[in-house]
Amino acid sequence: METFTGLKPLTENPFFHSQQKRSADTIRGENIDPPIAEIVSLISSLPYCFSLQSCCGHFIYGNKDLLNTDPVHEIPSDKQITYRIAFIAFCADNSTEGVKLLHEIKSLVNIDPEYIHFGCAEWFWDLQVNSFVLQVVPERYKTCDKIVIYHPEALHIEKIRDELLDQLGLLFKKKMKEIK
Numbered sequence: 001m002e003t004f005t006g007l008k009p010l011t012e013n014p015f016f017h018s019q020q021k022r023s024a025d026t027i028r029g030e031n032i033d034p035p036i037a038e039i040v041s042l043i044s045s046l047p048y049c050f051s052l053q054s055c056c057g058h059f060i061y062g063n064k065d066l067l068n069t070d071p072v073h074e075i076p077s078d079k080q081i082t083y084r085i086a087f088i089a090f091c092a093d094n095s096t097e098g099v100k101l102l103h104e105i106k107s108l109v110n111i112d113p114e115y116i117h118f119g120c121a122e123w124f125w126d127l128q129v130n131s132f133v134l135q136v137v138p139e140r141y142k143t144c145d146k147i148v149i150y151h152p153e154a155l156h157i158e159k160i161r162d163e164l165l166d167q168l169g170l171l172f173k174k175k176m177k178e179i180k
Helices: 016-026 034-045 096-111 122-127 151-179
Strands: 049-055 058-060 081-084 086-092 116-121 131-136 146-149
Touching: 016 034, 016 049, 016 086, 034 049, 034 086, 034 151, 081 151, 086 096, 086 151, 096 116, 096 131, 096 151, 116 122, 122 131, 131 151, 146 151
Parallel strands: none
Antiparallel strands: 049 086, 058 081, 081 146, 086 131, 116 131
């Protein structure tokens, strides 16, 4: 995220539920990267958060499509790789459940704090208060939307991203069970 910043405190948002409904009306499966579609759906199913934007993280080399989802091990190891960062941006309600969710998501950074960042992006916050971003990108590039890296680091990023997405999916499934 080009305007990535640290976490901001939740503020009052009397329009949260109408914004949540509007978000549900605009987010469609065809606009979501298949590897994260279930997570985005789970986020939007909870009454105290909703999805804003996401990307599963794309590793691009040569003439590959910008939405390439081929595993990194299939990329020739002598190629430079453009990585379009993996991120999930969402809005949380200023409620007990919203605060608890943010705390639990923040703990996922511990998977690899040099590559996973949880905070805010100024341009999201300007459009939607209480918006947060969880992203996978090396610390030295955490304010970039895409970077150029070499194969060994791409393998590491892919591993960290996949573990984060697995843990995030489990967290949101747990949250769904809590509300039923």
